[in-house]
Amino acid sequence: MMRQMCLALALIATFLAATGANAQPVGIALAGDRSSIYVAGRVVRFENLATTRGRLVVRADDSGLQSMLDLIGARLQYQPGTRFVVFTRADGKLVTFTVGSNAVTVDDTSQGIPFGPFYDGDHLYIPLLALCQALGLSERAFSGGYAFAPQIVSVSRRVGQRRTVLEIQATAPLTWRAAYGGDPKKPMLVITFSGFSNAAGNKVELGGREAKTALIEQQGPPGFPITAVTLDALHGVKFAAHRTSSCTMDLILAREDKYLALGAVTAATPSVSLSATPSSQVTAPPQNSPVPTAIPEPAASAPEPTAVPAPEVTDSGSLVIPQGSPSPLASGASPQANASAPPVQKIVNVTQTDAAGVSRITLTLTGPVNFEWHRLADPDNRFWIDVSQAELVGPAENLVVKLGVIRSVTISQNELTPDHVVRIAIDPTQPVDVAIGAIEGTPNALGIDIRSSPPPADAPSSGVGALISAPPTPQPAAFSTYVPADPKLIVIDPGHGGNDPGAINESMGLTEKNLTLSISKRLKADLERAGWHVTLTRDGDYEVGDPGGNDKQELQARCDIANAAGARLFISVHINASVSSDPSGITTYFWRDGSRSLAQAVQGEVVKDTGAGDAGVIRNNFYVIHHTVMPAVLVEAAYLSNDHDARLLSQQSFLDHVADGIAQGVKDFTGGPPPK
Amino acid sequence: MLASYAVNQLFAGPPEGGDAVVLFPRGTYATVSIQGTIAVVNLTGAVERFFQRGGGDEVGMFKSLTYTLTALPGINRVQVLVGGQTVAALPGGQFELDEPLTRAMFVQ
Numbered sequence: 033m034m035r036q037m038c039l040a041l042a043l044i045a046t047f048l049a050a051t052g053a054n055a056q057p058v059g060i061a062l063a064g065d066r067s068s069i070y071v072a073g074r075v076v077r078f079e080n081l082a083t084t085r086g087r088l089v090v091r092a093d094d095s096g097l098q099s100m101l102d103l104i105g106a107r108l109q110y111q112p113g114t115r116f117v118v119f120t121r122a123d124g125k126l127v128t129f130t131v132g133s134n135a136v137t138v139d140d141t142s143q144g145i146p147f148g149p150f151y152d153g154d155h156l157y158i159p160l161l162a163l164c165q166a167l168g169l170s171e172r173a174f175s176g177g178y179a180f181a182p183q184i185v186s187v188s189r190r191v192g193q194r195r196t197v198l199e200i201q202a203t204a205p206l207t208w209r210a211a212y213g214g215d216p217k218k219p220m221l222v223i224t225f226s227g228f229s230n231a232a233g234n235k236v237e238l239g240g241r242e243a244k245t246a247l248i249e250q251q252g253p254p255g256f257p258i259t260a261v262t263l264d265a266l267h268g269v270k271f272a273a274h275r276t277s278s279c280t281m282d283l284i285l286a287r288e289d290k291y292l293a294l295g296a297v298t299a300a301t302p303s304v305s306l307s308a309t310p311s312s313q314v315t316a317p318p319q320n321s322p323v324p325t326a327i328p329e330p331a332a333s334a335p336e337p338t339a340v341p342a343p344e345v346t347d348s349g350s351l352v353i354p355q356g357s358p359s360p361l362a363s364g365a366s367p368q369a370n371a372s373a374p375p376v377q378k379i380v381n382v383t384q385t386d387a388a389g390v391s392r393i394t395l396t397l398t399g400p401v402n403f404e405w406h407r408l409a410d411p412d413n414r415f416w417i418d419v420s421q422a423e424l425v426g427p428a429e430n431l432v433v434k435l436g437v438i439r440s441v442t443i444s445q446n447e448l449t450p451d452h453v454v455r456i457a458i459d460p461t462q463p464v465d466v467a468i469g470a471i472e473g474t475p476n477a478l479g480i481d482i483r484s485s486p487p488p489a490d491a492p493s494s495g496v497g498a499l500i501s502a503p504p505t506p507q508p509a510a511f512s513t514y515v516p517a518d519p520k521l522i523v524i525d526p527g528h529g530g531n532d533p534g535a536i537n538e539s540m541g542l543t544e545k546n547l548t549l550s551i552s553k554r555l556k557a558d559l560e561r562a563g564w565h566v567t568l569t570r571d572g573d574y575e576v577g578d579p580g581g582n583d584k585q586e587l588q589a590r591c592d593i594a595n596a597a598g599a600r601l602f603i604s605v606h607i608n609a610s611v612s613s614d615p616s617g618i619t620t621y622f623w624r625d626g627s628r629s630l631a632q633a634v635q636g637e638v639v640k641d642t643g644a645g646d647a648g649v650i651r652n653n654f655y656v657i658h659h660t661v662m663p664a665v666l667v668e669a670a671y672l673s674n675d676h677d678a679r680l681l682s683q684q685s686f687l688d689h690v691a692d693g694i695a696q697g698v699k700d701f702t703g704g705p706p707p708k
Numbered sequence: 709m710l711a712s713y714a715v716n717q718l719f720a721g722p723p724e725g726g727d728a729v730v731l732f733p734r735g736t737y738a739t740v741s742i743q744g745t746i747a748v749v750n751l752t753g754a755v756e757r758f759f760q761r762g763g764g765d766e767v768g769m770f771k772s773l774t775y776t777l778t779a780l781p782g783i784n785r786v787q788v789l790v791g792g793q794t795v796a797a798l799p800g801g802q803f804e805l806d807e808p809l810t811r812a813m814f815v816q
Contacts, residue, residue, distance in 0.1 A: 124741035124748030124787075139739060139750075277794050532800045535760050544760075584796030584806070606802070608762030612729045615764055651816050652767050654802040666802065668763050 062089070062152055068177030069160075070256060071100045071169070072204070072226060080155075087146060088160040088178070092117065097158070100180075104204055106167055110156070117149050117158060119167065122205070123279065127166040129158065136166045168203040168279075170228045172257065181257050182206055182227035182279075187248055189236055193596075195286035196242040198261070202227060202279045221263045221271055223283060224251070229259035242269045242285035251488055258488070376452045377401050377476075379424045382443055386434040393431060393441065393456065393480040394471065397422065397499065401478070405468060406494045407487075415458040415466050417480065418446065422454040437461050437484045456480060463487055470499050514626075514662055517598020520705050521565045522698065525590050525656060526552035527606035527666075530575035532586075535609030537672040540682050544607040544672065545573060547681055551669065552605050554691035559698065563705040564600075569593050584655075591659040600702070601630065602664035603694060604656050607681065608647075609673040616674040617645025618690075621666040623657045631665045634697030641693030642686060644670050644677065663701075667694060711740040711747050711780055718776050731769040733759075740777070743787075746808055747777040750789040758800035766803045767814070774809045785810050 062082040069076045078096030082089050090097050092110055101108055105122030119127040128137040133148045145162040161178075164171055170183040182204035190197040200206065206225040221243075232250040243265040251258045265271065265285055272284045272292035284292050381396035405417045428444030439459040446453040458466065465483040478499045526548040528534035534544025549570070556566040569576050569590045577589025594602040608619060620635035622628050631649045639646045647668075657664040669690045670677035680686040715738045721730035735754035740747055759766065774786045785808035790798060796806050 120741065120743065122743060124743040124746075126741055139741075527802075528800065532758055533760065534800065535762055582795075583799055583801075587796050587802075606762060608764055610761055610765045611731060611733075619764065621763060647764070650767075652763065653804045653813055654763065655797050655804045656802065658804055666763065671762065673761070 062157070069096070069100075070177065070179040070181070071164075072103050072181050074103060076100045076103070081160075082157065084157070085147065089157040090160050090163075092149075092156040092158055104167060104169065112154075112156070117156070119163070121167055123168075127163075129163075129166075131156070136162055138166050170203065172228065179257055182225075184225060184227060184229040184231055184248075184259050187229075187231045187234070187236060187246070187261065189238060189246075192291070194288065195284055195291040196238050197285075198236070198238075198246060198263075198283040199276075200225070200261075200281040200283065202281075205275075205279055206281060221265045221285075223261045223263070223271075223273065225259045225261070226256070227259055228257045232259065238263070238285075242266060242287065375399065376421050376423050379419070379422055379443075379454055382429060382431070384431050384433065384441075389435075389485065390481055390483045391433045391435050391438070393433075393443075393482070394474075395419070395443075395456075395478045395480075396474075397476045397478060399476060400499055402496065402498045403468065403478070404494065404496045405466070407466075407491070409493065410463050413460050413463050415460070415464065417456045417466075417468060419454045419456070419478070421452050423452050424454045433482065435464075435482060435484050437464060438482065441482075458482060465491075468497055516600045516662060518565070519600050520563070521567060521597055521599040522559055522601045522603065523567050523569065523594035523597065523599040523660075524552045524555055524559075525569040525594075525602065525604035527604060529570050529573055532575065535607055535672045537609075537678045537681075540672075540678050542672055542678060542681055544609070547607050547669075547687060548605045549573070550684070551687050551691045551694075554688050555603070555605070555694050558691055558695035562695065562699065564698075565705075567593060567597065567599070587655040588659060590656050594660050594662060594664075599662055600705075601698065602657070602660040602662055603634070603698070604654075604664070604666040605690075605694075606666060606668045608668040608671045608677075610671060611673070613673050613675065615647070616671050616677045617647035618642065618670060619647040619668040620649050621652045621654055621657060621668065622649070622664070623651060623653055624664075627657065627663045627665055630663045630697070630701045633700040634665055634667060634694050637696040637700060638667065638669065638690055638693030641696065642669075642680070642689040644680060644686075709740065709742075711742060711777055711783070712738070714776050714780065715740050715749060715773065718772060731765050731772060733757075742783065745782060746785045746787050747780070747783045748787045748789065749773065749777070750792055752791055755798055756791050759798040760800065763802055766798065766801050770803055770805070770809055771814045774811060774814065778811055 062084050065081045065083045065088055067081065067088065069078060069081070076096050076099050078090055078094050080091035080094045081096070082091075092108070097108070101119070107120045109118040109120065110116075115131045117129040117131070121127060125139045126137075129149050131149050131151065134144055134146065135142050135148070136145050145159060147159060148162075149156055149158045151157075161171060164180040168182070169180040172179045182202045184200060184202045184206070186199070186201045188199045188201075190199060202225070204227070206227055229248055229250055231248045234248045236246040236248070238244055238246055243263045245264055247262045249260045249262065251260050261283070263271075263285065269285050269287055270289065270292055274282045274284070274294045276282050276294065282294060284294075286292050377397045377399040379395050379397055381394075383394045383396075385392050385394070401419050401422050403417055403419045405415070408414045424443065424445045428442060431441040431443065433441050437460050439461060441456065441458050443454065443456045446455045458464070460482075463486045465485050465487045467481040467483075469479055471477040471479040476499065526545070528545035528548060530545075532545065534548070536543050549572075552568055553571070556568060559566050575581075575586055576593075577586050581589070590604070591602075608615070618635060618638050620631040620638070622631035628649070628651070635646070635649045638644075654666050657666050667690075670681055670686075672678055672681060719730065719732050719736055719738065722728045733754035736751055737753040739750045739752075741750075742748070770788065773788070777783050777786045787794075787808040788805045789795070790805070794806050797803055798805070
């Protein structure tokens with residue numbers, strides 16, 4: 033240990049020498065700076081912001097620095113008087129500055145900066161721009177200030193069998209909102225992210241099944257950059273957004289709920305990368321996670337107020353593209369032309385709450401409704417929302433809104449229209465930002481948030497939306513409730529294949545991928561003789577799924593074959609191997625408790641049939657037995673790394689016994705296939 | 709950092725002799741960073757190539773890694789990255805890695 037510590041110290045010493053860290057900058061002239069700093073869309077107030085050599089610097093003990101780090105989930109580790117200033121990003125990367133050194137290190141990668149942290153008297157100052165860049169934020173200067181925000185570095189498309197997936201990759205966590213736009217005949221889904229995009233201006237072809245194109249645009253005021261992804265989704269298409277890691281999201285479009293879940297279906301065609309700038313940076317946790325309300329505009333909206341019925345913060349959300357008016361909003365239904373008008377819903381309650389800079393009006397309804405909204409241009413600025421097929425219970429109301437910029441808000445039944453329309457009219461003294469959407473967690477509640485801040489300069493002047501009962505994020509059915517769609521079908525998964533050989537015993541000339549296929553083919557024949565239908569995830573030497581797919585797609589594709597078919601059982605066949613030649617025998621793995629007895633049945637019969645050692649039934653999180661929804665096991669049939677086992681594996685009769693044992697275990701567990 | 713030291717000792721194994729084996733492929737490197745209560749372990753090198761052993765070793769690798777790091781104060785989860793990326797499993801592997809690992813996951 034001592035030797036390693038000495039080495040570490042030597043390395044640090046080398047680093048210091050190389051970067052000239054012994055010299056403190058001289059002649060630093062600090063001048064107070066009053067620039068406005070926006071971080072991830074929020075104004076951060078610094079007490080000790082200064083400029084030196086034309087660049088912003090911030091004092092290490094400035095509470096504004098702490099606020100900024102909190103916003104992006106980073107932490108500062110610094111002991112006064114020491115030379116190293118270390119930040120931990122939310123993604124775990126370490127950002128290391130050395131006092132006086134013109135370099136910053138992010139994990140192991142070092143890059144030059146104009147100047148590093150320096151002391152002025154007892155106070156340590158840190159260069160702000162270099163810091164933000166090292167933290168994964170992009171920066172834009174505008175008159176009077178700077179905006180630091182995450183950047184979307186790539187938007188790529190993945191087409192699955194029954195869905196379209198847009199993968200969004202950013203340098204820091206994104207907050208997002210979804211909204212409807214366009215007109216009822218040509219609906220659009222607009223997903224807005226807080227942050228910059230280097231993919232802006234791109235138009236992405238989406239194949240036309242769930243949506244035709246995605247347009248990526250940079251919007252928002254200078255301090256609050258917004259990237260809008262506008263999808264001209266088709267009627268009846270549903271949308272779900274999932275955070276797949278701290279800095280990546282999947283936007284999924286599909287017509288059926290079950291395909292909206294992450295990893296629900298195989299990626300059947302190769303990915304198409306649109307703006308293939310691989311992210312070299314990642315960071316930070318979800319700060320104020322977005323509230324996935326359905327808002328009808330890509331509004332530069334501040335995070336949700338904490339007052340009012342606070343919707344639950346979530347990383348996923350979903351919406352349904354409203355179908356052509358006046359068809360009903362049954363979720364998941366395909367387009368229905370000329371459907372009868374939806375039933376009239378009653379507005380049974382109107383409440384209004386105020387928080388700093390925002391007022392929320394909440395309409396409680398008896399069911400789903402459509403609405404449209406309009407905004408008049410400055411200086412008129414009136415804004416109204418017409419809720420169709422709705423009836424206001426009680427008289428028209430004049431709501432008292434505390435926002436100083438609002439003259440009046442009225443809600444009334446619009447008697448002039450033959451339809452049942454309830455109008456909410458907002459009369460402001462200046463342009464206001466209005467967001468309309470479902471309040472998650474409160475069924476049939478439509479929220480209207482009025483903010484005193486102005487809307488983005490290019491905000492649309494009208495739009496449509498719908499209040500639906502938000503469908504829960506679909507999850508694969510738990511085994512306990514699993515009912516196989518095809519109760520006669522068993523899916524067998526021969527492990528590895530193609531360029532992935534699995535384990536190898538070179539001296540015996542044995543390769544796992546060939547052995548697993550041999551066992552699986554015999555098992556298929558056994559089970560078919562017993563009356564089962566059998567599908568192999570592969571019946572030759574190839575990778576399952578998209579040949580260009582990554583490991584996850586490959587493993588998921590195996591699961592998808594069983595999940596999509598609604599199979600009764602899933603059996604994955606592998607051969608074991610260890611770095612040690614000692615371990616031997618058969619092991620059967622399961623993950624969910626509901627698969628334990630299948631594993632025990634299979635293990636018992638294989639051991640009995642082969643005479644090989646019993647290495648046990650073990651619960652472990654292997655991908656294919658976790659992401660299949662039916663009872664699933666993974667059999668590791670003997671060790672290629674053990675001389676005795678390898679000799680067994682070199683005999684076809686042993687492989688056949690493994691298959692026969694598994695088939696017997698299936699029979700023990702199921703009692704045989706159903707009669708029909 | 710103690711976490712990095714612990715992982716590198718795990719990869720190095722005992723000094724010499726004995727019955728213990730090193731489960732991680734030789735030539736595997738790790739950088740560890742702490743994110744709240746999660747130890748983020750970025751594995752590079754040999755593990756980025758196809759894993760050519762079976763489930764027993766694979767589970768043992770990640771169980772030893774998880775138990776080592778969660779033995780440190782304040783750490784209760786371990787997120788494994790391979791080549792800087794979150795992955796479903798090692799290349800050619802089966803053990804799921806896309807969610808943080810906990811000791812509870814290894815309890816039978």
